[in-house]
Amino acid sequence: MTSRHTPPPAERRWLAHPSLSVLLAAVWLLLQQSLHVSQLLAAALFGLVVPGLVHRFLGPSVRVRRLDRALQFGVLVLWDIVVSNLVVARLVLSPGSNPHPAWVRVPLRLQHPAAMTLLASVITMTPGTVSCVVDEHRREILVHALDCRDAEALARQIADRYERLLLEIFE
Amino acid sequence: MFESLQPWAQVAIAAMLVVGGVFALVGAIGMLRFPDFYMRLHAPTKATTLGVGGVLMASMLVNWAQGEFGLHELLITLFLFVTAPVSANLLAQAALHLRVPAKAPPPADQPRP
Numbered sequence: 001m002t003s004r005h006t007p008p009p010a011e012r013r014w015l016a017h018p019s020l021s022v023l024l025a026a027v028w029l030l031l032q033q034s035l036h037v038s039q040l041l042a043a044a045l046f047g048l049v050v051p052g053l054v055h056r057f058l059g060p061s062v063r064v065r066r067l068d069r070a071l072q073f074g075v076l077v078l079w080d081i082v083v084s085n086l087v088v089a090r091l092v093l094s095p096g097s098n099p100h101p102a103w104v105r106v107p108l109r110l111q112h113p114a115a116m117t118l119l120a121s122v123i124t125m126t127p128g129t130v131s132c133v134v135d136e137h138r139r140e141i142l143v144h145a146l147d148c149r150d151a152e153a154l155a156r157q158i159a160d161r162y163e164r165l166l167l168e169i170f171e
Numbered sequence: 172m173f174e175s176l177q178p179w180a181q182v183a184i185a186a187m188l189v190v191g192g193v194f195a196l197v198g199a200i201g202m203l204r205f206p207d208f209y210m211r212l213h214a215p216t217k218a219t220t221l222g223v224g225g226v227l228m229a230s231m232l233v234n235w236a237q238g239e240f241g242l243h244e245l246l247i248t249l250f251l252f253v254t255a256p257v258s259a260n261l262l263a264q265a266a267l268h269l270r271v272p273a274k275a276p277p278p279a280d281q282p283r284p
Contacts, residue, residue, distance in 0.1 A: 030245060081220045085220060088217055101273070101274050121256035125220060126216075127213060127220060128213065130209075132260065133263070133284065146205075146210055
């Protein structure tokens with residue numbers, strides 16, 4: 001996602017980015033497909049060293065405050081991906097369909113850049129909506145909807161379904 | 172190899188491959204049918220979600236049916252989820268910058284990226 005604003009430099013401590021450290025270690029172990037002691041050590045090393053090396057590129061650290069809500073969010077997104085795939089498939093395959101595209105402004109209540117990026121990604125990954133501009137100054141995401149008659153209803157739906165949960169998870 | 176698997180596994184794997192193939196095809200048809208750039212931009216996100224998702228599920232089922240516990244497919248899903256929105260966003264930014272004609276024109280007060 002593009003932004004014209006530089007985040008404040010992140011702190012350079014061993015565990016300034018705990019979520020990133022855990023993610024890196026988990027990805028390493030998944031790549032190796034093994035829980036051998038040597039791989040566990042390598043994973044721990046990557047998780048500790050890499051965030052320290054790239055700390056200048058990182059925004060403020062991410063804290064997942066509610067793990068249960070994060071799981072709920074993941075399940076909700078997967079479900080919505082399946083449903084909207086079927087909706088868009090019907091739109092593509094029915095011969096007489098005349099989709100009515102629209103631009104939707106989704107105002108952001110989220111403050112955390114990582115949370116904004118995640119919301120924009122989820123909007124794009126659910127078929128039928130693509131995040132075109134993530135504007136941190138205007139605090140909104142400009143979304144292109146494939147078939148939308150009521151832009152305000154769609155913006156409300158995104159705020160109620162996704163943003164509300166993300167606010168609980170990150171802020 | 173495939174014949175040695177349980178019948179239920181064969182059915183499930185084949186079904187997943189067909190589902191993935193159908194949704195990838197729908198994405199391609201969308202690319203052909205939709206009249207403007209921004210609408211065609213929606214097709215790849217379809218192909219990468221259930222299209223690739225179905226194939227990855229089939230791949231996981233093959234591993235599990237053979238008694239292996241492979242999770243590489245989860246990583247592919249994660250990498251797709253991280254990269255696809257970024258490329259879609261950059262394509263959209265380029266189109267907005269070039270003022271590509273569209274069925275629904277972008278908001279007039281939107282600054283040119």
